[in-house]
Amino acid sequence: MNFRWSVVAACALAAAALAAPTAHAMDAAQLATQGNGKGAPPCLGCHGADGGGQAAAGFPRLAGLDASYLRRQLDSFADGTRDNPVMKPVATALTTDERQALAGYYSRLPLPAALARPATQPPAPDSRGALLATRGRWSRQVPACEQCHGPGGVGVGAAFPPLAGQSAAYIAAQLRAWQRGSRRNDPLALMQHISAALDDQDITEVAGWFAAQPLGQPKATP
Ligand code: HEC
Ligand code: HEC
Known part of the structure; x- marks a missing residue:
């Protein structure tokens, strides 16, 4: 394979890799702003539209946190090893796919300007x-x-x-x-x-x- 073709192949691979998360990100943005209609409320009500949280209320920033850390926290709220009365019903109402998608979504949000x-x-x-x-x-x-x-x-x-x-x-x-x-x-x-x-x-x-x-x-x- 010559250099040009390897670049083209690499671009195609990169595009394929990007396509999957984008489809996911669409679902996740909707989940974050509208909830899942099955008991999980919109996250933005507490965590903010930019994922910056609400300092006075003690709602944490999620934007820019690592995806696997966020995923693990959602699992812990659901299984009770992080016992929190506000987040437990939220996490329990999310499927594992929804937790994964939301974790990825928040990890990709830019650092909130309001917190700069x-x-x-x-x-x-x-x-x-x-x-x-x-x-x-x-x-x-x-x-x-x-x-x-x-x-x-x-x-x-x-x-x-x-x-x-x-x-x-x-x-x-x-x-x-x-x-x-x-x-x-x-x-x-x-x-x-x-x-x-x-x-x-x-x-x-x-x-x-x-x-x-x-x-x-x-x-x-x-
Ligand atoms: C009614 C307010 C409220 C809503 C709605 C809400 N959260 Fe939370 N969230 C909280 C509070 C309060 C905490 C802190 C809990 C604690 O002290 O352990 C929290 C913590 C978290 C954490 C842990 C962050 C960290 O740094 O460890 C994650 C992840 C999270 N929420 C995700 C979500 C997602 C995703 C949604 C939407 C499906 C959502 N939350 C909806 C109030 C809310
Ligand atoms: C030896 C490593 C280590 C040291 C030192 C350490 N931490 Fe941590 N900290 C962790 C790990 C690991 C986690 C993530 C826990 C989890 O996954 O639930 C964490 C999580 C936290 C969180 C939760 C953040 C969130 O978003 O919910 C706070 C707050 C925190 N640490 C404060 C501190 C403070 C304050 C100190 C110093 C007094 C400290 N840590 C020292 C390893 C450490």
């Missing part, structure tokens, strides 16, 4: 929240949050979701859910161990620090 500039100023670099985020607390075996969640909490790959662009209320609620055991779906129980080593003030401060970080493109690999 954080609403709050970051706390001082020597504040408790900043120290936990950037250095951890080795006396309690807490690694720096940034070690897994990336610099400024931009997120890393499929395993480590972004914290930048999530509200302080949402971040704190998740840490408390792990402490209570109502969220227990995390791989290797990493977040269950970490949140158990934090007190209330730690949670408030580290959530405030991440909520004040600018959005960034997630890093692909750890």
